[in-house]
Amino acid sequence: MAVATDLRPAQVRASAIDSRYRRGVGRWLVLAAAVLVGLAVLAPFGIMLLNAFKSPQDYAANGPLSLPSGLYLDGVVAFWERTDFPVKLWNSVFISAVVAVLGALLSLLNAYAIGIGRVKGRLWIVALFLLANMLPQEALIYPLFTMAQSVGLSNSQWSVIIIFTVIQSAFGTYLLSSVLGTFPPALLEAAALDGASRWRILWQVVFPIVRPTLSVLMIFFFIWTWNEFFIPLVMLTSNDTQTIPIALASLQGDRMMDAPTINAGSLVSLVPAVIFFLIFQRTLTRGVTAGAVK
Amino acid sequence: MADTALTERRSRADTRPRAPRGTRRRRAPWVGYLPYLLPGAVAFVVVIGYPLVTNVYFSLFKWRGGMAPLRWNGLGNYVDLLGDDKFWTSFGNSLAMIVAMVLVPTLLGLVLAAVLFDYLGRRFGERVSSVLRATYYLPQILPVAVAGVLWNWILNSQTGALNVILRGIGVETPPNWLGDPSTALPSVMLVLIWVQMGYPVVIFMAALQRVDPELYEAAELDGAGWWDRFRAITVPQIRPETFVVTLTCTVAALKVFGPIYVLTRGGPESSTLVPSYYSYLNFFDKSQVGYGSAIATVLTLVIVVVALVILGLQNRAERREREGV
Numbered sequence: 001m002a003v004a005t006d007l008r009p010a011q012v013r014a015s016a017i018d019s020r021y022r023r024g025v026g027r028w029l030v031l032a033a034a035v036l037v038g039l040a041v042l043a044p045f046g047i048m049l050l051n052a053f054k055s056p057q058d059y060a061a062n063g064p065l066s067l068p069s070g071l072y073l074d075g076v077v078a079f080w081e082r083t084d085f086p087v088k089l090w091n092s093v094f095i096s097a098v099v100a101v102l103g104a105l106l107s108l109l110n111a112y113a114i115g116i117g118r119v120k121g122r123l124w125i126v127a128l129f130l131l132a133n134m135l136p137q138e139a140l141i142y143p144l145f146t147m148a149q150s151v152g153l154s155n156s157q158w159s160v161i162i163i164f165t166v167i168q169s170a171f172g173t174y175l176l177s178s179v180l181g182t183f184p185p186a187l188l189e190a191a192a193l194d195g196a197s198r199w200r201i202l203w204q205v206v207f208p209i210v211r212p213t214l215s216v217l218m219i220f221f222f223i224w225t226w227n228e229f230f231i232p233l234v235m236l237t238s239n240d241t242q243t244i245p246i247a248l249a250s251l252q253g254d255r256m257m258d259a260p261t262i263n264a265g266s267l268v269s270l271v272p273a274v275i276f277f278l279i280f281q282r283t284l285t286r287g288v289t290a291g292a293v294k
Numbered sequence: 295m296a297d298t299a300l301t302e303r304r305s306r307a308d309t310r311p312r313a314p315r316g317t318r319r320r321r322a323p324w325v326g327y328l329p330y331l332l333p334g335a336v337a338f339v340v341v342i343g344y345p346l347v348t349n350v351y352f353s354l355f356k357w358r359g360g361m362a363p364l365r366w367n368g369l370g371n372y373v374d375l376l377g378d379d380k381f382w383t384s385f386g387n388s389l390a391m392i393v394a395m396v397l398v399p400t401l402l403g404l405v406l407a408a409v410l411f412d413y414l415g416r417r418f419g420e421r422v423s424s425v426l427r428a429t430y431y432l433p434q435i436l437p438v439a440v441a442g443v444l445w446n447w448i449l450n451s452q453t454g455a456l457n458v459i460l461r462g463i464g465v466e467t468p469p470n471w472l473g474d475p476s477t478a479l480p481s482v483m484l485v486l487i488w489v490q491m492g493y494p495v496v497i498f499m500a501a502l503q504r505v506d507p508e509l510y511e512a513a514e515l516d517g518a519g520w521w522d523r524f525r526a527i528t529v530p531q532i533r534p535e536t537f538v539v540t541l542t543c544t545v546a547a548l549k550v551f552g553p554i555y556v557l558t559r560g561g562p563e564s565s566t567l568v569p570s571y572y573s574y575l576n577f578f579d580k581s582q583v584g585y586g587s588a589i590a591t592v593l594t595l596v597i598v599v600v601a602l603v604i605l606g607l608q609n610r611a612e613r614r615e616r617e618g619v
Contacts, residue, residue, distance in 0.1 A: 027417040034414060037406065038429040041488065045432070047455050048444055063462060064455035110334040117327025125331075132342045134601055136549045138573045138590040142352060142359075142583055143345035166341040173334065198326060227437040229552035230570075234578065245439035249556050252443050259453050266444045270436040277435045281428070 052076070052263040059259050075264030082261075083247040084239060085268065091236075092243040092272070095157050095164075096225040100218040102165040107172025107217060108210070112202050114173065115180025116188065126177055132170040137230050145234060155237045163231055168221040179213055180206065219280050226273060244269050346594075353587035359577070364584075371588035381589065384560075384567045385596075387479065388548055391568060394483035395490045395547035400539055402487075403494025406430065408528050410495070411502040412510070413520065427499055431492035438489065442556025445485045446472065449557075472558050475565040482557055482566050489553070494539045501532035533615075537608040541601060548597050569593040 051064055055072040062069070079085065110129070114122045144163060145154075153159040183206065191201045207214075229245055236242045242250070248269045251257055257265075353371055355364040375381045415423040433441060448455045451470035460468035471481040505527065513523050529536075551570040554560060560567035560575065569589055576586030 027413070030409060030413055031418060031422070034406070034409060034426055038426050041429055041432060041491070044444055044448060044488070047448065051455070063458045065459060065462075106334055106337065109330045113327040113330040117324050117330065119324045119327050119331060120322070129338070131598065131601075132338065134545045134597055135342070135346065136570055136590060136593050136597060138551075138570050138577075138586075139349050139594040140342065140345040141574075141590075142577055142587060143348035144341070147345070162337075163341055166337045169334065170338075170342070198330075202330075223435065227439075229437070229439050229555070230574075233555070234574075245437040245552075248443050249439045252446065252556065259447060262443060262447045266440050266447075269440045273435050273437065 048263045048266055051260055052267045054260045056258045056260055064259070072260070075258075075260035076268060078261045079251070079265035079268055083251060083265070085244075085247075087240055088242055088244045088247045089272065091157060091241060092226055092245075095160055095232075095243060096222045098161050099164045099168060099225045100222040102161070103168035103172055103221040104214050104218045106165060106169040107176050108202075108207070108214065110169065110173040111176030111180050112206060114177040116183055116206065117198075118181075122177070126174055129170040129173045133167065133174070137167075141231065141234055144231075148235060155235070155241055157236070157241055159235050160232055163235075164221075164225045164228065168224060172217050172221070175217065176210065176213065179210060183209070223273065223276065226276075244272070349587045350591050352584055353591050355584045357583045358581045359583040367584060371585050372592075374585065375588055375592065380564050380567060380572060381569075383564050384569045384572045384589075387566060387568050388596075390479055390483055391486065391547040391550050392544060394486040395550065396540060396543040398487050399490040399543065400494050400536065402491055403498055403539070404529070404536075406491075407495050407498035407502060408524050411499050412523070412528065423499075427492075427495055430495045433489045434492045438552040439556050441485070441489055442553050445488075446557050449481055449485075473562055475563045478558055478562060478565045482553065485557065486550070486553060490543065493543070497535050497539055498532055501535040502528065505531045533611065534608075537604065537611070541604045541608075544600055544604065545597055548593065548600065569596075 047064055050067070051059060052075055053071050053073065054068040055070070055074060058066075058069050058072070113119050114125060119125070140163075144159075148154045148156070148159040153162075187205055187209075188201060191205045196204065226243075227245065228243075229249070232243050232246050233249075236246060239247075248265050251265065252262075352364075354366065354368060356367045356370070357364045410423040410426055414426070447453070449457075449471040451457055451468070451473055454471075456471065457468040469477050471477050509527050509531070510523055513527060518526065549570055550568055551574065554566055554568050554571045555574075558566040560571045570593065573586040573589035573593065576582045576589060580586075
C-alpha cells in the first residue's frame with residue numbers, strides 16, 4: 001500500500017533529466033504527439049470557456065470559435081438565478097462533507113475489527129464489502145426509495161447521506177482493512193501492556209498513525225459523492241434539496257437554455273470540483289494509486 | 295490485495311498479546327472486537343442487504359409501484375426479458391461501453407503512461423510528464439452530468455459547436471450526432487473514452503514508479519530498444535495494476551447511467567439503451583417496478599459473474615508467475 005510512502009529512490013532517479021537522452025529530434029515528435037492528445041482532452045473545456053461569456057446574439061452571429069466580443073455575464077447570471085445556485089452549492093457541500101466524515105469513521109471502525117481485531121471470517125466480510133461496492137445502484141434503488149418514504153426521509157438530504165456513507169465505507173473498509181492488517185504489532189502490544197482498552201488503542205494509537213490514509217479516503221468520498229448522479233436524481237425530487245449536477249442536468253431540457261447559458265452553467269458547476277482538485281491534487285494522485293498498489 | 299495482507303497477519307498470530315490465563319473463561323481474542331463491526335453491519339444490512347433481497351422479491355411480481363397491489367408473477371418477468379428486444383439491445387450496448395470504457399482507455403493509457411514515464415519524463419523532465427498527466431486526468435474530476443451536458447451541446451445538430459464549425463468549413467449537412475441511430479452510439483463511446491482515459495494513465499504511471507529502474511538500465515545495456523523494453527518490462531511489471539483497472543472499469547462500464555441519461559436517454563430508437571437506464575425507465579417512467587427489478591437483478595448477476603471471472607484470471611496469472619520464477 002503506497003498511501004503513506006514518500007518519494008522512493010527509484011522515483012528520484014527517474015525524475016532527473018538524463019543527459020544521455022538529450023539528443024535526437026525524435027523526442028520532439030513524441031512530445032508533440034503527447035501534447036496533441038492533451039489538447040484534444042482540453043478542447044471541450046476551451047470551447048466552453050470561449051462561449052460562457054458571450055451574449056446569445058454574439059454566439060448566433062459569430063459561432064463557437066470566435067472570441068467573445070464583450071464580457072457578458074448574462075449566461076452566468078441566468079444560470080445562477082434559474083438554478084438557485086447557492087442552495088444547490090450548499091446541498092452538494094453539505095451532503096459530500098457529511099458523507100466524507102461519516103464514511104471515514106465507519107470505515108475505520110470496520111477496519112479496526114477486521115484488520116487489527118482479525119475477527120473470524122474476515123475474508124468473507126471484506127469480500128462482502130467489496131461486492132457492495134460493485135453492485136449496480138439500480139438493484140437497490142426502488143426498495144431504498146420506498147424505505148425512505150416510509151420513514152419520512154423521502155426528498156431529504158439525509159437519505160442520500162445515509163446511503164452514500166454505507167456505499168463509500170464499503171470501499172473504505174476494503175482499503176483500510178489491508179492497511180491495518182499490516183499495522184506494527186509492537187505498538188499494539190506496548191499499549192496493551194500499559195493497560196489501554198481497545199477503545200483507547202483505537203483512538204490513541206491506531207487513529208493518529210492512519211490519519212493520512214483517512215484524509216485521502218475523505219477526499220475521495222467527498223469527490224465521489226459530489227459527482228454522484230443516479231441516487232440523488234431519484235431521491236432528491238424538489239428544487240431545494242437537489243445537488244449541482246442534478247440541477248444542471250434538469251435544466252438541460254429547458255428550451256430557454258441557450259448556448260451561452262449551457263456553457264456558463266457547465267463552467268460554474270465544475271469550478272468547485274476543479275478548485276477542490278487543485279487544493280488536494282498531491283494527496284489525490286497519491287490516493288488514486290493507493291487502491292491499485294499493494 | 296487485502297487477502298495477502300490478511301494472511302500475512304495470520305502467521306503472526308502467536309506474537310499477539312493474550313488475555314491472562316487463569317480464573318476467567320478464555321475467549322478468542324477477536325470476540326472483543328465484534329462491537330466495532332456492529333455499526334457497519336447494521337448499516338450494511340439496512341442499506342445494501344435488505345434492499346438487494348427486496349429487489350429480487352419485487353422482481354417476482356407485477357407491480358405498478360406505490361400503493362398499487364403486488365400481483366405474483368413468478369419468473370414471468372424473467373421469461374418476458376428473454377423475448378424483449380430492448381433488453382438484448384441494452385446488453386449488446388454494454389459491450390460497446392466496455393470497448394469505450396475499458397479496452398480503448400486501457401490500451402491508450404498503457405502507451406501514454408509508458409511514453410510519459412519512460413520516454414518524455416527522461417528527456418524533458420518530470421514536470422513535463424506530470425503536467426501532461428494532470429491534463430489527461432482532468433475529465434475524471436468533473437461530475438459526469440456536467441461532462442454530459444457540455445458534450446450534449448457540442449454534439450447538438452443545430453446549435454452545437456461541432457456542427458457550427460463543420461458548416462463553417464463547408465460541410466452542407468453535418469451529421470446529427472446524437473440524434474441519428476447510426477451515429478449516436480459511436481458519439482457516446484467517444485465521449486466516454488474522453489472521460490475515462492486519464493484514469494489508467496494515472497494508475498499506470500504510479501505503477502511504473504514501483505518498477506526497479508535497474509531493470510531498464512540492464513535491458514538498455516543489452517541493446518534493447520524502447521519497444522522491446524515496453525514489451526518485456528513495462529507490460530509484465532504492471533500486470534497487477536492492469537487487472538485492477540480492467541476490473542474497476544468493466545464494472546463501471548456495465549453500470550454506466552449518468553452519461554446516457556444526460557446525452558441521449560437511451561435513444562434514438564434504443565440505439566444507446568443500456569441495462570441500468572432500461573431498469574430506471576421501467577421503475578420511474580413506465581411504472582413497471584417488477585420488470586425493472588428483474589432487469590436490475592440480471593445486471594447484478596452479470597456484474598458479479600464478470601468480476602469473479604476477472605478476479606479468477608488474476609489469481610491464475612499470479613500463480614503462474616510464481617511457478618514460473
